[in-house]
Amino acid sequence: MPVVNPEKLVALQRNPDGIRNICILAHVDHGKTSLSDALIATNGIISPKLAGKIRYLDSRPDEQTRGITMESSAISLFFSMLRRSAPGATPEEKEYLINLIDSPGHIDFSSEVSTASRLCDGAVVLVDAVEGVCSQTVTVLRQTWVEHMKPLLVINKMDRLITELKMTPGEAYIHLSKLLEQVNAVLGSFFQGERMEEDLNWRERVDERIAAAAAKELEKSEKDVVGNSVDIDTMSANPEFEEKDDEDLYFAPEKNNVIFSSAIDGWAFTVRQFASLYEKKLGIKRTAMEKVLWGDFYLDPKTKKVLAQKHLKGRNLKPMFVQLVLEQIWAVYSATTGGDKGKGDPAMTEKITKSLNLTLPPHVVRSRDPRAILTALFSAWLPLSTALLVSVIESLPSPPIAQESRLPGLIDASPGHTHVDPKVRDAMVKSKSSKDDPVVAYVSKMVSIPESELPENKRRGGTLSPEEAREMGRRKRAEIARAQALENGTAEDPVNGLTEAIEDASLEEKKPQDEAQPKEHLIGFARIYSGTLSVGDSVYVMPPKFSPAYPHNSPEPQKVTVTALYLLMGRGLEPLTSVPAGVVFGIGGLEGHILKSGTICSQLIGSVNLAGVSMGSAPIVRVALEPVNPADIDKMISGLKLLVQSDPCAEYEQFSSGEHVLLTAGELHLERCLTDLRERFAKCEVQAGEPIVPYRETIVRAEEMKPPANKELGRGTVIAVTTSKQVAIRLRVRPLPAEVTEFLSKNFNAIKRLYSEHQAEKKGKQTEDQDGSDQEDVDEDGVVDHTKILSLAEFKKQLQATFESVKGQRDVWANVVDQISAFGPRRTGPNLLIDATKEGICGRFLNDNTTSSETPEQNTSSALSPASFSDKIAHAFQLSTLQGPLCAEPMQGVAIFLESVLVTPSPSEEESSLGRLTGEVIKAVQGGIKQGFLDWSPRILLAMYSCEIQASTEVLGRVYDVLTRRRGTILSESLLEGSSAFTILSLLPVAESFGFSDEIRKRTSGAASPQLIWRGYEILHEDPYWVPRTEEEMEDLGEFADKENVAKRYVDGVRRRKGMLVTGRGERREEPPTNTLTSTRPSFSDNYFGKFTSTFPPLLSCPLLISPSLTPRSLAFNSQFPTPSVPFNSIQFDLLTSVFRPQHQLTIELPRPTIARMSLFKPTQSQQNLLPMHSLSRTTSQEKSKEEPVVVASTAEVVPEKKRRYSKTIEYLIVITAIIILCTIIAVISIEVKGHGQKLKDSNSGGVYVNPEVHA
Known part of the structure; x- marks a missing residue:
C-alpha cells in the first residue's frame, strides 16, 4: 500500500464520526509496539516484513537498545472498509482516521500511560496468552475504568501456546477460558467497589434526610408522632438508589470485543471472522454462529446441529471453538514450521492454501525459511491489521459518542x-x-x-539553497586546509597560530542566557x-x-x-x-x-478546568546533581526545568543546603532522565550522587526498653525549661496506634483541605468550593488524587471511631479528637499535637467554633500568659516532626501531649520580652520533644517496593538468593497454570533496590525480570541504638554486638549524607556525656556546623586558638546537651578563611567540663598549607583570669579522660606481656643450644652424658 498523503489525513479530521482515538495499554513486553508496527505497515510507512522488528514508535536510542517503550507517542493512520448503512443495503466504502497512541508498559513510566489515556476514547488492552494478568495489566485496566474508556481485549502471543508450551487445541481452549475469567474478575472487582461506595453514600443521604424530616416534624408539633413516622417511612421508601447492570462490562468473544492474535507472526482473528467463514459451509447464519462459536457448544458431525453441553449424552465431542478455530490455526503451524516435529509439510501447506483460496508468491513458496511461509500465509488469510482495525471501528466509540458519555462526569x-x-x-x-x-x-x-x-526547519527533499551550499563548501575547504597544515607542521609557528585564533574568536562578549x-x-x-x-x-x-x-x-x-x-x-x-x-x-x-x-x-468567565491526570506512581527516587564543570551550573538548572516540563512524573527541588535534587519514579526512569539531561536539555556533563531514599522515624512500645529518663514523671514525659527559666512546658510523647497512623496517612488530602478552610476562615475570606468537599485535590503540577476527600464532620467521626477501635489504653485516647491542635509535619502529616491543658492554649483544630493556632494579640508591655506562646509551641512541633532525632527524617505515628505551660514573670520588663523568649521557647520545646521521643524505643520506617517476578523453576533458587541478600520478604508464590513458571510476590526496601533488576537478569541469564511498584513505608523492628545489656547477650554477642545492626547502618548512612555527626560502632550511652564534643545521641540535627564538618574536613582538623570575638551576627545553634545546673559557656568560632569570603561566625553552647577536656589534634603539612590557623575563645566574663587556650578538632570524637587512662593501661599491659613472652623464648632457645653443644662434645669423646634436667 502506498504511503498515505498527510493532506488526506487532514481532510478526514473534518468528519468526527469517522475518527477513533485509541491507545494501546499492556504490561511490559506483552507486544504493544509490535502490534503498533503491524498497524503502521498498513499505511506504507514501514515494510510489512519489518513489522514487529523495527519498533517504529520507539524513536529513542535507549528504547531500541532496551527493547521497551519509555515515552508515549502518537501517530495518525488511514483505514477504509466496506460497510452497509443498513442491513441488506449495498456496501459502501468508508474512510476512517485512527489516532493511535502507543504507551509504555513499565511501572516506572505509568505516568505516560495516564497522560495517554486522558486523550483517548477507547483502549486496546493486550494480555500475554502465557503470562496472563500481570501487575501492570491490573493498573491499565483500572486506568480505563477511571477514565471511562471503552476497552478492547487482545490476547496476544498465541503462538507461544503452540511453540513453547506445546499445548493441544483443547488444552489451549481451557487455558484461554481461564485467562478470560481472570481479566473479567479484575473488571468485576472495580464494578463491585464502585457499587459499594455508591450504596454507602446513598444510605448516608437517606439517613440525613430522615433525620432532617424528623427534626422538622418535631419543631412543628412535638405531639404529632404519627405524622412524623409517616414522613420517615415515606422518606426511607423513596426508591432513589438504582441498580446498574454489569452485563456489558465484561469481555466475551461472542460480543466481538476479544481478539486472538500473534503480533510477531502477523495474524489475528475474532469470532465474527470465523462465523463468516463457516456461514456457507454449515448453513448457519453468521449472527447465530457468533453466539455459539465460543463457549460450551458442540457441533454434531452427523446432523450438523449445534448441541449444548446437557445434550451431549456422553459423547466425546470437542467444543466448536476447538474444532472449527484452534485446530485450523494449529494445522497451519504444523504444515509450515512442523509444530512438534520441527519439519514443515509442503504438501499440507499447498492443500491449506487451496482450501482457503489463497495465492502465495512463488518466491515465498520456494523459500526455505518456514517462518516466511507462515507469515505470508497468515497475512493473506487472517491479517492482523484488518481484524484489529475493524474491531476498533465497530466496537470503540467516535468522539461525539464518547464525549456525550464521558464528559458530564469529567466536568462534574x-x-x-x-x-x-x-x-x-x-x-x-x-x-x-x-x-x-x-x-x-x-x-x-x-x-x-x-x-x-x-x-x-525541515527541508523538503533534503536540498540546500545556493548560499547554504557555498557556505558549507567554504567551511569544508577551511577544515581540510587546517588539517593539512597540522600534518605538515606549518601550524607550529606561534604567530600564525595566534593570528588564526584571533580571527576565529569573536570580540563580542557572550551572554550567559545565549x-x-x-x-x-x-x-x-x-x-x-x-x-x-x-x-x-x-x-x-x-x-x-x-x-x-x-x-x-x-x-x-x-x-x-x-x-x-x-x-x-x-x-x-x-x-x-x-x-x-x-x-x-x-x-x-x-x-x-x-x-x-x-x-x-477561548473564554475566561465560565470556563472549565479539566484538572489533572491520575499518576500511577509518585516520584520516590531522589538524586543530587551537580555539573562536572562548575561553570555549567546555569546550563544544568535550565536543563532541569526543561526536563521537568517534558516529563509528566519527574520533579526538581533545590534543598536549603544548595543541592539540586531530581525526583523520579524508579531506577530506569532515573537513567532516562539523566540521559535526556546530559544529551538534550543541559548539554553538559552532569554527575549524580548516590540515590537519596526517604525514611520515616517513629517510636514503639518494645518489650525491653531502657528505664525512663525521669521515673517520677513517667516514660516520655519531659519538662522543657527555657534558658532564662521563665517558661516551663510539660510535654508527654507517646506512640500513636498503628490504625490511627494509617488513617491519617490515607486522608492526607482531607487534612490539607480542612487546614485550607481554617486558614480562609481566619483571614475572613470565603473558602473556595465549600460545596465540593468530595472533589479531587489537584497539586501545582496538575496531578489529581481520586481518593474521596472527607468533610470535617466525616473526618472527625471516622477518626473517633478509629481511636475507639484500638485495643487497650482506651483511657489514654479518650476525647483526644476534640483536643487535637495540629497535624505535622507541614500541618498535614500523621503526627498529632494534642492540647491537654484545661485552658486550651493552642486551640482545637477539629472544633467547629474555634480554629487552630490562633495568634493572640501580642503586646510586649503587657504581662505574659501561656496563650502568648501557642504559635511558638505549634511551630516547634512542626519543626520537630519534620526532622526527627535519629537522622533528621520526618516523624510518623507520634502524639505529643501539651499538659501545662507555666510562665514565671520577671521583675525586669526587658527580660520578659516576648521577642526574646520566642527563640528560647521553640528551642526548649524542640529539645523536649526529642528527649521524649528517645525515651521510647525508636524505630525507622523503610520505603518499600512491592516486587513481582515471573521465573521458571530452573532459576527460582537464584531469584530467592538475590531477594534474600537484599533483605526482601517473600509474600507468596504461585505456579502459572499450564507452564513451569512461578509468579513471586515480595517486599523489597527501596534502599536495596538499586541495581536489583540488573542483578536478577544477570543471575538468571535474562529469564526473570522484576516489576517494582511503590508500596509505602514498613517499620524495621530493630532499635538503631540497641547494645547488649544482659549477661547472656554479652556472652553471645560481645560488648559491642558482633551482629550487624541494620537499622543503625541505615541511620548512619543518612547522617553521613546530611553531614551530621556519626557515632561509634553500635555504642549507646545511657546518660548524655558532658565531657565530649559529640554525643552518642544524634546532635546538630540539621545545622550549618554539621554540613560544614562534612564539606570542609581539612578546615575543622586545624587547631583553633582562643580569641574573644562576639558579634551580633553570630549564628546560634542548639547542641542537644542537657541543661546543667551551672550556666553554659559560649565558644566563638571565627572563620576568616579564603573558603568563606564573607565572615561567618558560629556560636555553640557547651558545658564547662567539655571545654576543659578537649584534645589536641595536630594538622598535617598539607592541611597547614591549605588553611590558616584560627582563634577561639570562651567569652564568659566570669573567671577570665582562669581561662586557658584550648584547641579543638571537630572531625573526630574527643576521647573521655577515664577511657583514655583505661586504654593507656591496656597498652602498657600488652607491652609488658610481649616483653615477658620474648624473654621466655630467648631463654628456651639458649638452653636448647647449650644442651646440643654438650651432646656434640660427649660424642667426640666417646662417652654418653645425659643431662638430668633435660631428661626430666
Whole structure:
C-alpha cells in the first residue's frame, strides 16, 4: 500500500464520526509496539516484513537498545472498509482516521500511560496468552475504568501456546477460558467497589434526610408522632438508589470485543471472522454462529446441529471453538514450521492454501525459511491489521459518542463545576466544532522536540539553497586546509597560530542566557473537545488549581497566542492550520505557560478546568546533581526545568543546603532522565550522587526498653525549661496506634483541605468550593488524587471511631479528637499535637467554633500568659516532626501531649520580652520533644517496593538468593497454570533496590525480570541504638554486638549524607556525656556546623586558638546537651578563611567540663598549607583570669579522660606481656643450644652424658 498523503489525513479530521482515538495499554513486553508496527505497515510507512522488528514508535536510542517503550507517542493512520448503512443495503466504502497512541508498559513510566489515556476514547488492552494478568495489566485496566474508556481485549502471543508450551487445541481452549475469567474478575472487582461506595453514600443521604424530616416534624408539633413516622417511612421508601447492570462490562468473544492474535507472526482473528467463514459451509447464519462459536457448544458431525453441553449424552465431542478455530490455526503451524516435529509439510501447506483460496508468491513458496511461509500465509488469510482495525471501528466509540458519555462526569469532577458556562458545557458534551463555539482543549503533557525536527526547519527533499551550499563548501575547504597544515607542521609557528585564533574568536562578549539557550522546543500533547482552534488564535491557559468560581484568583490564567499546530506522525510532525473538535494534535506557543498539564479555553468567565491526570506512581527516587564543570551550573538548572516540563512524573527541588535534587519514579526512569539531561536539555556533563531514599522515624512500645529518663514523671514525659527559666512546658510523647497512623496517612488530602478552610476562615475570606468537599485535590503540577476527600464532620467521626477501635489504653485516647491542635509535619502529616491543658492554649483544630493556632494579640508591655506562646509551641512541633532525632527524617505515628505551660514573670520588663523568649521557647520545646521521643524505643520506617517476578523453576533458587541478600520478604508464590513458571510476590526496601533488576537478569541469564511498584513505608523492628545489656547477650554477642545492626547502618548512612555527626560502632550511652564534643545521641540535627564538618574536613582538623570575638551576627545553634545546673559557656568560632569570603561566625553552647577536656589534634603539612590557623575563645566574663587556650578538632570524637587512662593501661599491659613472652623464648632457645653443644662434645669423646634436667 502506498504511503498515505498527510493532506488526506487532514481532510478526514473534518468528519468526527469517522475518527477513533485509541491507545494501546499492556504490561511490559506483552507486544504493544509490535502490534503498533503491524498497524503502521498498513499505511506504507514501514515494510510489512519489518513489522514487529523495527519498533517504529520507539524513536529513542535507549528504547531500541532496551527493547521497551519509555515515552508515549502518537501517530495518525488511514483505514477504509466496506460497510452497509443498513442491513441488506449495498456496501459502501468508508474512510476512517485512527489516532493511535502507543504507551509504555513499565511501572516506572505509568505516568505516560495516564497522560495517554486522558486523550483517548477507547483502549486496546493486550494480555500475554502465557503470562496472563500481570501487575501492570491490573493498573491499565483500572486506568480505563477511571477514565471511562471503552476497552478492547487482545490476547496476544498465541503462538507461544503452540511453540513453547506445546499445548493441544483443547488444552489451549481451557487455558484461554481461564485467562478470560481472570481479566473479567479484575473488571468485576472495580464494578463491585464502585457499587459499594455508591450504596454507602446513598444510605448516608437517606439517613440525613430522615433525620432532617424528623427534626422538622418535631419543631412543628412535638405531639404529632404519627405524622412524623409517616414522613420517615415515606422518606426511607423513596426508591432513589438504582441498580446498574454489569452485563456489558465484561469481555466475551461472542460480543466481538476479544481478539486472538500473534503480533510477531502477523495474524489475528475474532469470532465474527470465523462465523463468516463457516456461514456457507454449515448453513448457519453468521449472527447465530457468533453466539455459539465460543463457549460450551458442540457441533454434531452427523446432523450438523449445534448441541449444548446437557445434550451431549456422553459423547466425546470437542467444543466448536476447538474444532472449527484452534485446530485450523494449529494445522497451519504444523504444515509450515512442523509444530512438534520441527519439519514443515509442503504438501499440507499447498492443500491449506487451496482450501482457503489463497495465492502465495512463488518466491515465498520456494523459500526455505518456514517462518516466511507462515507469515505470508497468515497475512493473506487472517491479517492482523484488518481484524484489529475493524474491531476498533465497530466496537470503540467516535468522539461525539464518547464525549456525550464521558464528559458530564469529567466536568462534574472538576473544581467549581457549578460555575461552568452552560454554553461551554453543551459544546463539550455534544462535540460542537463550529468556529463560533467556545474552544476547550486539554494538554496532558509537554513533549520536547529538537529544533531541527520541527516541520518549519525541515527541508523538503533534503536540498540546500545556493548560499547554504557555498557556505558549507567554504567551511569544508577551511577544515581540510587546517588539517593539512597540522600534518605538515606549518601550524607550529606561534604567530600564525595566534593570528588564526584571533580571527576565529569573536570580540563580542557572550551572554550567559545565549549560551544556555536550549535547542529544544516544548510542544503540547493535546485533545480538543469543542470548537475549532487555528494558528494565531488567542486562548487562555488555565493553571491546575483554577476554579471558574474565582476566575481572577492568583495565579490568574494567562492569555497566549497559538504559534503552531501539528499532526502527530510518530517520529515526525506535519504542520496544520486548524484542528476541529475530537482530534488529538500538537500545539506550539505554550512554552513557559504550562508546566506539565493544563486546560485551554477561548473564554475566561465560565470556563472549565479539566484538572489533572491520575499518576500511577509518585516520584520516590531522589538524586543530587551537580555539573562536572562548575561553570555549567546555569546550563544544568535550565536543563532541569526543561526536563521537568517534558516529563509528566519527574520533579526538581533545590534543598536549603544548595543541592539540586531530581525526583523520579524508579531506577530506569532515573537513567532516562539523566540521559535526556546530559544529551538534550543541559548539554553538559552532569554527575549524580548516590540515590537519596526517604525514611520515616517513629517510636514503639518494645518489650525491653531502657528505664525512663525521669521515673517520677513517667516514660516520655519531659519538662522543657527555657534558658532564662521563665517558661516551663510539660510535654508527654507517646506512640500513636498503628490504625490511627494509617488513617491519617490515607486522608492526607482531607487534612490539607480542612487546614485550607481554617486558614480562609481566619483571614475572613470565603473558602473556595465549600460545596465540593468530595472533589479531587489537584497539586501545582496538575496531578489529581481520586481518593474521596472527607468533610470535617466525616473526618472527625471516622477518626473517633478509629481511636475507639484500638485495643487497650482506651483511657489514654479518650476525647483526644476534640483536643487535637495540629497535624505535622507541614500541618498535614500523621503526627498529632494534642492540647491537654484545661485552658486550651493552642486551640482545637477539629472544633467547629474555634480554629487552630490562633495568634493572640501580642503586646510586649503587657504581662505574659501561656496563650502568648501557642504559635511558638505549634511551630516547634512542626519543626520537630519534620526532622526527627535519629537522622533528621520526618516523624510518623507520634502524639505529643501539651499538659501545662507555666510562665514565671520577671521583675525586669526587658527580660520578659516576648521577642526574646520566642527563640528560647521553640528551642526548649524542640529539645523536649526529642528527649521524649528517645525515651521510647525508636524505630525507622523503610520505603518499600512491592516486587513481582515471573521465573521458571530452573532459576527460582537464584531469584530467592538475590531477594534474600537484599533483605526482601517473600509474600507468596504461585505456579502459572499450564507452564513451569512461578509468579513471586515480595517486599523489597527501596534502599536495596538499586541495581536489583540488573542483578536478577544477570543471575538468571535474562529469564526473570522484576516489576517494582511503590508500596509505602514498613517499620524495621530493630532499635538503631540497641547494645547488649544482659549477661547472656554479652556472652553471645560481645560488648559491642558482633551482629550487624541494620537499622543503625541505615541511620548512619543518612547522617553521613546530611553531614551530621556519626557515632561509634553500635555504642549507646545511657546518660548524655558532658565531657565530649559529640554525643552518642544524634546532635546538630540539621545545622550549618554539621554540613560544614562534612564539606570542609581539612578546615575543622586545624587547631583553633582562643580569641574573644562576639558579634551580633553570630549564628546560634542548639547542641542537644542537657541543661546543667551551672550556666553554659559560649565558644566563638571565627572563620576568616579564603573558603568563606564573607565572615561567618558560629556560636555553640557547651558545658564547662567539655571545654576543659578537649584534645589536641595536630594538622598535617598539607592541611597547614591549605588553611590558616584560627582563634577561639570562651567569652564568659566570669573567671577570665582562669581561662586557658584550648584547641579543638571537630572531625573526630574527643576521647573521655577515664577511657583514655583505661586504654593507656591496656597498652602498657600488652607491652609488658610481649616483653615477658620474648624473654621466655630467648631463654628456651639458649638452653636448647647449650644442651646440643654438650651432646656434640660427649660424642667426640666417646662417652654418653645425659643431662638430668633435660631428661626430666
